[in-house]
Structure formats: C-alpha cells, structure tokens
Amino acid sequence: MVLRAAACLICFSSPLLAEGYATPVELGEALFFETELSANGTQSCASCHDPNAGFADPRRDANGAFSRGDDGVSLGARHAPSAAYAALSPAFHRNADGAWVGGQFWDGRAADLEEQAGGPILNAIELGHKTEAEAVARLAADPDYVAAFAALYGVDIRSDARAGFAALTAALAEFEASPVFQPFDSKYDRFLRGEAELSREEELGRVLFFSQQFTNCNQCHQLRRSAMDPSEPFTDFRYHNIGVPANLAGRQENGVGADWVDNGLFDNPLVKDPAQRGKFKTPTLRNVAVTGPYMHNGVFQDLRTVIVFYNKYNSAAEAARINPETGMEWGAAPVPETLSTTELTHGPALDARRIDALVAFLETLTDSRYETLLGD
Structure with missing residues (x-):
C-alpha cells in the first residue's frame, strides 16, 4: 500500500490502515488528501481546505484571497469557504417563507455535500479534470482504491466510471460529515x-x-x-x-x-x-x-x-x-x-x-x- 505524504498532517494520523480502508470515512479521508484528484497531480481537496487552518485556505494577503488552481496560475473570483461544519447545512431548498436555504458553495449551486465534493474535481480552474472518467481512471490505477470501492460501494472503478465517481463523492461527503470537521469543542x-x-x-x-x-x-x-x-x-x-x-x-x-x-x-x-x-x-x-x-x-x-x-x-x-x-x-x-x-x-x-x-x-x-x- 502506498503511503501518500499529503495524508500525514499534524492533526491527523494516517488513514491508510494495514487492512485497507475499512469504512467510507477512512476512504473519504484518503481521497481528501489525494493529489491524483487534480489533473496534474499537485493538489487535493486539502490544498484549499487545509485541516491545520480550520479547513480553509490559509493565505491571508489581499492578493491571496482566491485559491489557485492546480496549474499554478488559474484563480477564481471567490474566497474558498471553510469546509468545517459544512455538513450541517441542509440540502438547497426554499423554505415555507419562500426564502432559499442551504446547499453548498457561496451560491448554493451544489445541493449537498456529495454534489459539492465533485465540483472542484471537474472545475477547469480548480483541480482541472475534464471528465468523471478521467478522475476515476487515476484512482483505478491504485489497487487499494480498486479494492476499497468494490468492498464499500460494490463498484468496479476500472470499468464503471460513472458509478465510481458517485462513490468517490459519497466517500468524501462521509469524511466531511465526520466529527473531525465538527468537533464542537471550542x-x-x-x-x-x-x-x-x-x-x-x-x-x-x-x-x-x-x-x-x-x-x-x-x-x-x-x-x-x-x-x-x-x-x-x-x-x-x-x-x-x-x-x-x-x-x-x-x-x-x-x-x-x-x-x-x-x-x-x-x-x-x-x-x-x-x-x-x-x-x-x-x-x-x-x-x-x-x-x-x-x-x-x-x-x-x-x-x-x-x-x-x-x-x-x-x-x-x-x-x-x-x-x-x-x-x-x-x-x-x-x-x-x-x-x-x-x-x-x-x-x-x-x-x-x-x-x-x-x-x-x-x-x-x-x-x-x-x-x-x-x-x-
């Protein structure tokens, strides 16, 4: 099993256990730090949602307000919000008063955490993969991921990219809904x-x-x-x-x-x-x-x-x-x-x-x- 250095951060022990990824949360944690989810293999979810900085992008200067894409050049026009406590947001909907509530991102365009998790992976100025199949193929090259997706989601990511991508975002959402992101211990x-x-x-x-x-x-x-x-x-x-x-x-x-x-x-x-x-x-x-x-x-x-x-x-x-x-x-x-x-x-x-x-x-x-x- 390959130990990815990005997973070994101060706040976390490695999610990579001897017996593999035992739960969706463990798989989601590994994927959160997986740089292969970016087109050129340099960034992960944790790059803009640093667990050592409140799951936000830690850059503080005015010209660093926008997260830089994996190409090292691309910039968006919004500051990456913290992923901490994001799981508490309800699905995007209109309430009884007709007001829009919930969802993910600053404009709620992702209905829930699973949809949000897939957004940056396929965003040209973020992690940069062009298709779901391209992103899943990177994971399919790792036998540990192949085994984990099959055991936890019943999906063969080597042959079913669509189901594999759905399982990928589901695992990321499971990790982001775990107590690591919302400890309530302030x-x-x-x-x-x-x-x-x-x-x-x-x-x-x-x-x-x-x-x-x-x-x-x-x-x-x-x-x-x-x-x-x-x-x-x-x-x-x-x-x-x-x-x-x-x-x-x-x-x-x-x-x-x-x-x-x-x-x-x-x-x-x-x-x-x-x-x-x-x-x-x-x-x-x-x-x-x-x-x-x-x-x-x-x-x-x-x-x-x-x-x-x-x-x-x-x-x-x-x-x-x-x-x-x-x-x-x-x-x-x-x-x-x-x-x-x-x-x-x-x-x-x-x-x-x-x-x-x-x-x-x-x-x-x-x-x-x-x-x-x-x-x-």
Missing part, C-alpha cells in the same frame, strides 16, 4: 458544558451577539431558538446581500474587471428571481477568527474590520465611512437594490469597546485544536 462549547468560564470581555460579546436589541449579529448568524443550544451552527443557512465591496486588490491578480459584479445566488441555475442577485450564503462563524480573509471575495483581512463594516450601517460618525485596512471609504455595494436593509440596520451603533467584545466572543468559537492560531 471554548464556547466548553462554557456551555460548564467546563470553562468566559472573560468579562467575552461575556459582554456573547450578550451583545445574542441580543435582540443591541446588535444585528443573530439576525443571520443564529439558527437555534436558544442562545444556549449546544448545536448552534452560527448561521441561518440563508442568503443575504450585505453590500460587501469588490476586492479590487484581488482583481488585479485574477484579471477580473473592476466593473464586474458577482451575482451570487442569482447565478445558481435553480434561482430565476433577479431579486436574489448579489446575495450570498451566510457562513458559519465557527473558527471564524482563524479562517480569514473574510467575505465571499476575501476583501477583508481582519475580523475586527468585518464588525466595523457592519457597524457602518448603524453609525452616523464620519469615521464609520472608512475601511481601517485601507484608510479609504468602504466602496459601493455592488448590488444596492437587493441589500438586506432590515437586518443590517437593526440596533444602535457600537462603540470601540463593544466591537472589541464581539471580536473576543467570536474568538471563543475557535475549535480547541486551532486555539494556538489565535495569537495574543
């Missing part, structure tokens, strides 16, 4: 279990976050009815337009024109309503302090900047018009006609102390294995 989780105490600043941030009066955070980032629910994903899995400005620095590298507008949810083939233009899926806030840059286009580097950005909708102060990272005005909302105005203008303006308290609380949502990344 300081906040330990606080809920009575195993940790929050500092005064963190507690102030918690109270502000869940407040129905003083902030707008929980308008989009709280799913459960109780603020003490241990399974809170810190997202409503819905789609909102919060007026995020274009990442002009990133566009200088990816070549996208300064006047181009990302349609967000409206680019989803199932969504025909232009009123959804410019809306993006609310991301989980779990591990948010260690998975920057932020927003769908990676335009902000610092978590505090994100909160200051939200605060501009409630503050009349001159300073609220300025992006602290650039010293310039924030920039116009690309699609102003669909802004989530009700949610954005809920609550009074926040002073610096309360902004800092919210940052401190958001840092408590960091899974224990990433707490060393928080710094001082």
Whole structure:
C-alpha cells in the first residue's frame, strides 16, 4: 500500500490502515488528501481546505484571497469557504417563507455535500479534470482504491466510471460529515458544558451577539431558538446581500474587471428571481477568527474590520465611512437594490469597546485544536 505524504498532517494520523480502508470515512479521508484528484497531480481537496487552518485556505494577503488552481496560475473570483461544519447545512431548498436555504458553495449551486465534493474535481480552474472518467481512471490505477470501492460501494472503478465517481463523492461527503470537521469543542462549547468560564470581555460579546436589541449579529448568524443550544451552527443557512465591496486588490491578480459584479445566488441555475442577485450564503462563524480573509471575495483581512463594516450601517460618525485596512471609504455595494436593509440596520451603533467584545466572543468559537492560531 502506498503511503501518500499529503495524508500525514499534524492533526491527523494516517488513514491508510494495514487492512485497507475499512469504512467510507477512512476512504473519504484518503481521497481528501489525494493529489491524483487534480489533473496534474499537485493538489487535493486539502490544498484549499487545509485541516491545520480550520479547513480553509490559509493565505491571508489581499492578493491571496482566491485559491489557485492546480496549474499554478488559474484563480477564481471567490474566497474558498471553510469546509468545517459544512455538513450541517441542509440540502438547497426554499423554505415555507419562500426564502432559499442551504446547499453548498457561496451560491448554493451544489445541493449537498456529495454534489459539492465533485465540483472542484471537474472545475477547469480548480483541480482541472475534464471528465468523471478521467478522475476515476487515476484512482483505478491504485489497487487499494480498486479494492476499497468494490468492498464499500460494490463498484468496479476500472470499468464503471460513472458509478465510481458517485462513490468517490459519497466517500468524501462521509469524511466531511465526520466529527473531525465538527468537533464542537471550542471554548464556547466548553462554557456551555460548564467546563470553562468566559472573560468579562467575552461575556459582554456573547450578550451583545445574542441580543435582540443591541446588535444585528443573530439576525443571520443564529439558527437555534436558544442562545444556549449546544448545536448552534452560527448561521441561518440563508442568503443575504450585505453590500460587501469588490476586492479590487484581488482583481488585479485574477484579471477580473473592476466593473464586474458577482451575482451570487442569482447565478445558481435553480434561482430565476433577479431579486436574489448579489446575495450570498451566510457562513458559519465557527473558527471564524482563524479562517480569514473574510467575505465571499476575501476583501477583508481582519475580523475586527468585518464588525466595523457592519457597524457602518448603524453609525452616523464620519469615521464609520472608512475601511481601517485601507484608510479609504468602504466602496459601493455592488448590488444596492437587493441589500438586506432590515437586518443590517437593526440596533444602535457600537462603540470601540463593544466591537472589541464581539471580536473576543467570536474568538471563543475557535475549535480547541486551532486555539494556538489565535495569537495574543
């Protein structure tokens, strides 16, 4: 059995057991680190969803907001979201109120984890395989994979590429739904279990976050009815337009024109309503302090900047018009006609102390294995 070096990361023991891949999760783990899933054999799922960086792309500079494809040149126009806690998202659907909910990717175009897992493999500017058959053929060259797919899914990947690709994405989804991706062991989780105490600043941030009066955070980032629910994903899995400005620095590298507008949810083939233009899926806030840059286009580097950005909708102060990272005005909302105005203008303006308290609380949502990344 060949031991792939990419699988031997700090946080994980090798998934490659002496007796082979005993479960779909073990097979999915091996595939998650499998560089043969890229056309030139240089990248894997873990390249853009690094398990040592909150399952996000760890690059932090403005021109590194977009993940680079396996050709070393290609760039997309969106920041790769963290894969942690992604399994909690429901399948893409419209709820009883007619709002779009769930799915995967920033625009929900993948109905579920299995569909999402196959997307990057066949994307020309990501992992770069042209067909399902091409990707499966790479795996079929490894007898261990042949045996695993036959034993776990009843599929002969040497002769049935379509079934093999379906089994491939199913195994990846099984791994991404495992506790490795959603351990619920942050300081906040330990606080809920009575195993940790929050500092005064963190507690102030918690109270502000869940407040129905003083902030707008929980308008989009709280799913459960109780603020003490241990399974809170810190997202409503819905789609909102919060007026995020274009990442002009990133566009200088990816070549996208300064006047181009990302349609967000409206680019989803199932969504025909232009009123959804410019809306993006609310991301989980779990591990948010260690998975920057932020927003769908990676335009902000610092978590505090994100909160200051939200605060501009409630503050009349001159300073609220300025992006602290650039010293310039924030920039116009690309699609102003669909802004989530009700949610954005809920609550009074926040002073610096309360902004800092919210940052401190958001840092408590960091899974224990990433707490060393928080710094001082």
